[in-house]
Amino acid sequence: MDIIKYKTQGTCSEYIEVKIENDIIEDIVFYGGCNGNLKGISSLCRGMNINDVISKLKGIRCNSKSTSCPDQLSCALIEYVQNKSRVKSNT
DSSP: OEEEEEEOSSSSEEEEEEEEETTEEEEEEEEESOHHHHHHHHHHHTTOBHHHHHHHHTTOOOTTSSOOHHHHHHHHHHHHHHHHHHHHHHO
């Protein structure tokens, strides 16, 4: 199991912790932000493939901000995928 700890930018949540096994999200915890909404997002994403989550959440904005907590989750997952592919190409 891989665990991502991602420092968010431009949102009320401070960081996100994501547990991933075989490209499936096992758990997500947002630290800070709108507690109920973020628990809902976490619950909906649990059991989903990371690429499906990225495609659903990427680009969502919160009010006048250029990003949102769901968008930041997609950023964390994109970074994870990129790092994972870099590691594979170096071996």
